[in-house]
Amino acid sequence: MSSTTLPNIGRAARWFHALSDETRLEIVRLLSHGERCVCELQDVLDCAQSRLSFHLKTLKDAGLVSDRRDGRWVYYALNREALDEIAEFASDVKPGKHAGSCARACCG
Amino acid sequence: MSSTTLPNIGRAARWFHALSDETRLEIVRLLSHGERCVCELQDVLDCAQSRLSFHLKTLKDAGLVSDRRDGRWVYYALNREALDEIAEFASDVKPGKHAGSCARACCG
DNA sequence: GGAATATATCAAATTATCTTGATATATCAA
DNA sequence: TTGATATATCAAGATAATTTGATATATTCC
Numbered sequence: 357m358s359s360t361t362l363p364n365i366g367r368a369a370r371w372f373h374a375l376s377d378e379t380r381l382e383i384v385r386l387l388s389h390g391e392r393c394v395c396e397l398q399d400v401l402d403c404a405q406s407r408l409s410f411h412l413k414t415l416k417d418a419g420l421v422s423d424r425r426d427g428r429w430v431y432y433a434l435n436r437e438a439l440d441e442i443a444e445f446a447s448d449v450k451p452g453k454h455a456g457s458c459a460r461a462c463c464g
Numbered sequence: 465m466s467s468t469t470l471p472n473i474g475r476a477a478r479w480f481h482a483l484s485d486e487t488r489l490e491i492v493r494l495l496s497h498g499e500r501c502v503c504e505l506q507d508v509l510d511c512a513q514s515r516l517s518f519h520l521k522t523l524k525d526a527g528l529v530s531d532r533r534d535g536r537w538v539y540y541a542l543n544r545e546a547l548d549e550i551a552e553f554a555s556d557v558k559p560g561k562h563a564g565s566c567a568r569a570c571c572g
Numbered sequence: 573g574g575a576a577t578a579t580a581t582c583a584a585a586t587t588a589t590c591t592t593g594a595t596a597t598a599t600c601a602a
Numbered sequence: 603t604t605g606a607t608a609t610a611t612c613a614a615g616a617t618a619a620t621t622t623g624a625t626a627t628a629t630t631c632c
Contacts, residue, residue: 373589377589377590379590404591404592404593406591406592406593406594407590407591407592410590410591411590414589425598425599427599427600428598428599428600429599
């Protein structure tokens with residue numbers, strides 16, 4: 357991603373929406389230590405099973421986590437690429453990164 | 465922010481919520497070129513005045529932008545520190561950044 | 573002061589998201 | 603094959619965010 361090509365706005369909005377909920381941020385925090393199975397997340401978060409499942413799906417649909425089944429357990433892990441892109445977005449968007457067209461169009 | 469101290473979850477959730485809307489991301493994109501007055505944003509975004517005002521307030525309440533009045537105009541600008549913290553969050557949360565406690569507690 | 577312009581706020585209606593409880597599906601173990 | 607466990611999905615209700623139109627406030631210009 358170059359400094360003039362910000363990611364697709366819709367895609368970025370989905371990342372940020374996925375991260376806009378405290379329960380999901382807790383999940384992300386837990387996954388930052390490595391892959392975890394749903395049952396462990398449920399234990400730690402002490403939250404209704406369907407609710408956890410809903411939040412995991414939200415994170416997955418946004419592309420922030422991946423899952424894999426192993427027998428009767430399902431493991432979730434953070435997607436490093438998505439986190440890289442988010443970090444890149446935040447740093448690319450900082451004023452001063454753009455070459456041209458920094459003039460104001462009015463009221464100046 | 466160290467690699468073991470993620471930012472306050474509630475504060476992070478507010479950042480991400482502020483960035484979870486396409487209109488607000490457009491605003492951020494426009495402000496990435498530098499400070500802009502509300503009237504210019506309104507022109508470019510072609511959106512109802514109260515709606516733009518609502519979204520600017522949302523960004524401001526989350527700490528992502530600041531405003532200053534100059535006569536009859538109000539200028540908004542991105543807060544670089546907040547963007548830095550977001551980038552830092554995204555990179556700190558990546559697996560492998562944490563020293564200890566990476567073992568799984570169950571199903572392993 | 574009064575009109576005009578820029579912006580913010582408010583209330584109501586709409587829409588989206590979240591939670592809960594119930595049920596479905598998949599896997600394993602006996 | 604039956605029962606148990608892990609996880610996902612669904613539908614209904616609860617809550618929260620967004621949009622719209624109306625009105626309020628601040629500033630400038632005459």
